[in-house]
Amino acid sequence: MSRRRQIYEGKAKILYEGPEPGTIIQYFKDDATAFNNQKKGTINGKGVLNNRISEHIFTLLGGIGIPNHFIRRLNMREQLVRQAEIVPIEVIVRNVAAGSLTKRLGIEEGTPLPRTILEYCYKDDALGDPMITEEHIACFGWASQEEMHEISDMAIRINDFMCGLFAAIGIRLVDFKLEFGRVWENEFSRIILADEISPDGCRLWDMKTEEKLDKDRFRRDLGGEVEAYQEVARRLGLMPEDGAGIEKVADLAEARKARSKD
Numbered sequence: 001m002s003r004r005r006q007i008y009e010g011k012a013k014i015l016y017e018g019p020e021p022g023t024i025i026q027y028f029k030d031d032a033t034a035f036n037n038q039k040k041g042t043i044n045g046k047g048v049l050n051n052r053i054s055e056h057i058f059t060l061l062g063g064i065g066i067p068n069h070f071i072r073r074l075n076m077r078e079q080l081v082r083q084a085e086i087v088p089i090e091v092i093v094r095n096v097a098a099g100s101l102t103k104r105l106g107i108e109e110g111t112p113l114p115r116t117i118l119e120y121c122y123k124d125d126a127l128g129d130p131m132i133t134e135e136h137i138a139c140f141g142w143a144s145q146e147e148m149h150e151i152s153d154m155a156i157r158i159n160d161f162m163c164g165l166f167a168a169i170g171i172r173l174v175d176f177k178l179e180f181g182r183v184w185e186n187e188f189s190r191i192i193l194a195d196e197i198s199p200d201g202c203r204l205w206d207m208k209t210e211e212k213l214d215k216d217r218f219r220r221d222l223g224g225e226v227e228a229y230q231e232v233a234r235r236l237g238l239m240p241e242d243g244a245g246i247e248k249v250a251d252l253a254e255a256r257k258a259r260s261k262d
Helices: 045-062 100-105 134-139 143-166 225-235 247-261
Strands: 006-009 013-017 023-028 030-033 039-042 072-073 077-082 085-096 112-122 172-187 188-195 202-206
Touching: 006 023, 023 039, 023 045, 030 143, 045 072, 045 143, 045 225, 085 143, 112 134, 112 143, 143 172, 143 188
Parallel strands: none
Antiparallel strands: 006 013, 013 023, 023 077, 030 039, 072 077, 085 112, 085 172, 172 188, 172 202
């Protein structure tokens, strides 16, 4: 596919103009950042794995009625998505105490939460994505009350589904972030899930060993980042069982697509 006009470049992805109106090509980079872009590095092959993992999860979520922007994967690093007006709110879904929650509230990391917590952050890199309340959201018009009901309801449904998905393969879904967007149809807008869902934005711990299988390995200089991402893909059935490298991930996906059409 010929390269199209670049629309935006973020920390982990580049967005290009899509082949049809209302579409965007989302390119997954190997760049890794942490602590509001203060720490930077590269995880070789991360983009390939995140592209495949996100495709898999978004497809499953679409199957249970979660509207989202994913259309199809184009190649190892790119997917075609529906263009959406991104709501400037990052939703953090927490099931277990970890990360900033432990620092803010003095809770020991790994403590199961009595109930799932939804937190909201204002998407602004220059401000460090500050935490906000629903009152802030309403006051500044970032989303309507009806949209926030949709967003929170979807976030809980996504969490319920993903907790089960990962538990079935021996992984605890500690927390994760979500982004949403608006799409317009006949002068009316509706909320859809956007961005990506991958080990970049999820905390995933092995249920038996509590080994971290996510970007915390990069944040904390634990090493083994690629191996952790590969392990998540392998358990989801997205990696070849023969232990072949990252370059085989897309080949396996294509083979499965071909078999499903037969």
